[in-house]
Amino acid sequence: MRLIAEKLGGERGGEPVFDDINFQVEPGEGLIVTGANGSGKSTLLRIVAGLLPASSGAIRFEAADAEEFPSVAAASHYLGHGNAMKTALSVEENLKFWQEFHGSTHLGIDEAIEMVGLPEVASLPYGYLSTGQKRRISIAKLLVSYRPIWLLDEPTAGLDKASETQFAALMRAHLDDGGIIVAATHIPLGLEGVQHLTMTGQR
Numbered sequence: 001m002r003l004i005a006e007k008l009g010g011e012r013g014g015e016p017v018f019d020d021i022n023f024q025v026e027p028g029e030g031l032i033v034t035g036a037n038g039s040g041k042s043t044l045l046r047i048v049a050g051l052l053p054a055s056s057g058a059i060r061f062e063a064a065d066a067e068e069f070p071s072v073a074a075a076s077h078y079l080g081h082g083n084a085m086k087t088a089l090s091v092e093e094n095l096k097f098w099q100e101f102h103g104s105t106h107l108g109i110d111e112a113i114e115m116v117g118l119p120e121v122a123s124l125p126y127g128y129l130s131t132g133q134k135r136r137i138s139i140a141k142l143l144v145s146y147r148p149i150w151l152l153d154e155p156t157a158g159l160d161k162a163s164e165t166q167f168a169a170l171m172r173a174h175l176d177d178g179g180i181i182v183a184a185t186h187i188p189l190g191l192e193g194v195q196h197l198t199m200t201g202q203r
């Protein structure tokens with residue numbers, strides 16, 4: 001399994017944001033994407049996730065099991081700026097929904113909530129949670145279904161120091177398990193031995 005970008009170009013609103021982005025990420029490897037505001041980090045992640053088309057070049061996923069993961073999108077968890085949760089549903093109900101939607105059950109709902117250290121909020125409506133708690137439950141979403149590629153857009157935004165450390169351990173475990181992580185961030189994520197890509201933007 002490997003994730004490859006070849007001469008990838010991206011645009012927003014018909015205007016070019018970047019071009020000629022190249023990387024290759026192997027199992028167990030992470031790629032940290034940095035760059036100034038507006039340089040195209042989120043755009044790159046959304047293109048990799050299949051949420052936006054590339055304006056040029058290609059993103060490819062080579063997997064031994066092409067049936068289970070026929071595309072990059074099918075192989076990926078995407079954690080964007082929004083947390084993609086229903087505010088009126090409980091934390092457990094939200095995670096149950098995502099587990100059924102994604103399939104490939106990995107951790108149980110209770111176990112995933114435990115892993116992010118929030119068992120006391122399991123039955124609360126998601127909308128009642130603090131900003132950092134919402135982010136941590138969105139991180140639990142990565143754990144309830146198995147996807148080999150994690151695409152993370154500023155994943156630690158809103159997290160306290162202890163939660164940053166806890167999330168670094170979850171990312172490390174995913175890599176040690178042969179997963180791939182591509183993360184856009186302004187804050188060091190505490191991952192050693194990863195690749196780095198700096199976006200310079202074109203605007």
Ligand SMILES: Nc1ncnc2c1ncn2[C@@H]1O[C@H](COP(=O)(O)OP(=O)(O)OP(=O)(O)O)[C@@H](O)[C@H]1O
Nearest residue numbers: 012013017035036037038039040041042043044203
């Ligand atoms: N929906 C949109 N329509 C038009 N232009 C957009 C849209 N979304 C983003 N852009 C533009 O695309 C460029 C890249 O934005 P992007 O969000 O990818 O940057 P970023 O590197 O993730 O920034 P930040 O560090 O602030 O999160 C910016 O110039 C932005 O104004």
